[in-house]
Amino acid sequence: MTTAAGHLAPDTRQRWRGVVALNLVSTFSQIGQYGIGFSLYPLALEARGLPAWQIGVISSALWLGMLAGLLLAPMAVRxxxxxxxxxxxxxLSALALMLTPALPVTWWAVPAAACGFGMGFRWIGNETWLFGIMPEEGRGRIVGFHETLIAIAAVTGPALIAVLxxxxxPSFLVGGLLSLAAAVPLQAAGGVQLGDDAVPTPAMRAGVSWWVLVKRFITLGAILAGIGGITEGAILGVFPVYARERGFDSSEAAWLLSVFGMGSLFLQFLLGWIVDSWGMRAAATxxxxxxxICALFASIAAPAGQLFTVLMFLLGGGITGFLTLGLIAATEHADPARLAEDVSRVSIVFTLLSAIGPVLVGGLASLAGGTMLMVFACFTSxxxxxxxKLFR
Incomplete structure (x- = not known):
């Protein structure tokens, strides 16, 4: 909407100011909470010599905490x-990260869960707000751009860990400070509010049968996000074990995770463009x-150097792309109430299965070696x- 002079109307300017501010909130908080937090715990635990199954359990606490945050966030928003x-x-995430080094390793599941809980609050609070005020035209590209922007965290976080x-x-402190930095652009978005009908609603309601509830989660968006979640959770939680077996130390493993994040960063907009041009199924395929293909090659060969870097880059784009595509599928409706419910559903499925990934693959890695991580990624794809084929 424009004025007679050709300028954006005040409400449109305010809306776009909110879009910019909330994207910055996502960027800063994602680097601190996810880029550093979700990568640092398994890397720090592996460097301390913990077995794969225990690393998987503590890594799972991050996702379980986030799941609790996602479930309670709708009530908090209201x-x-x-x-x-x-x-x-x-x-909450900042405090959890900064207090972690002062605790015995056996207690790290507690701050890990608190860090994840804070991310769940931020995810629902920020993204339902953002998706509710963005324009409908070119939504695939807009969501793809947003996911590209927050994917900076998957590059910056591990890279900071590799340096620090x-x-x-130091890495825990920087993660906490970057989480707190999100409060600055958050103040600029304060004047752009959604109506009560855009508040996310819980998936469960009184009087709804379990079968009806299950069917609500059998959507293309939820399935895409769920497969992305269980695979990405396994990668973040167990990759340090896989990397150690390939001869990499913790700093090198952090760098490879940063390369994984580069794939997330540079390939999400491309997937959004494929959705707008050829459809959701073409992009997902x-x-x-x-x-x-990349996971299969990494599981049966012994890639090193530039070839392994390329594999990690493509894996990052593909695996993270499952969540991007799930969010695009969930934001196809213009109704704010439907939008909030669909985003919440995708978030819950993604996080629940992300919590299962590290425990499941951590156990498999303890029994059969870290190569099981790439076998699992190939299987989920x-x-x-x-x-x-079921959604044709």
Missing amino acids: RLHHSRTVLVGVV GATGW CAAVVTA VVLLTTL
Whole structure:
């Protein structure tokens, strides 16, 4: 909407100011909470010599904490509104990260869960707010751009860990400070509010049968996000074990995770463009095929140097792309109430299966070696390709 002079109307300017500010909130908080937090815990634990199954359990605490945050965030948004919910989330994660080095390793599951809980609050509070005010035209490209922007965290976080080290307190401190930095752009978005009908609603309601509830989660968006979640959770939680067996130390493993994040960063907009040009199934098939081929090669060969870097780059784009595509599928409806419910559903499925990934693959790695990580990534991609045929 423009004025007679050709300038954006005040409400449109305010809306776009909110879009910019909330994207910055996502960027800063994602680097601190996810880029550093979700990568640092398994790297620090592996550097301390913990077995794969125990690393998987503590890594799972991150995702279980986030799942609890996602489930409680709708109630928090109703009582505190979006901005305060986001603020509580980033502060809680910051405190958890900064206190972790002072605790015995056996207690790290507690701050890990608190860090994840804060991310769940921030995710629902911020993204339902953001998706509710963005324009409908070119939504695939807009969501793809947003996912590209927050994918900076998957590059920056591990890169900072590689520089600062995974064994001391500097990485935990920086992660906490970056989480707190999200509060600055959050203040600029405070004037852009959504109506009550855009508040996310819980998936469960009284009087709804379990079968009806299950059917609500059998959507293309939820399935895409779920497969992406269980695979990405396994990668973040168990990759340090896989990397150690290939002869990499913790700093080198952090760098390879940063390369994984570069794939997430540079390939999400491309997937969004494929969705807008050729459709959701074409984009999902492309992501699944690339992931399956790269994971299969990494599981049966002994890649090193530049070839391994390319594999990690493509795996990052494909695996992260599953969540991007799930969010695009969930934001196809213009109704704010439907939008919030669909985003919440995708978030819950993604996080629940992300919590299962590290425990499941950590156990498999303890029994059969770290190569099981790539075997598992190949398997989940094949499952997705098979599932896509059911939604034709």
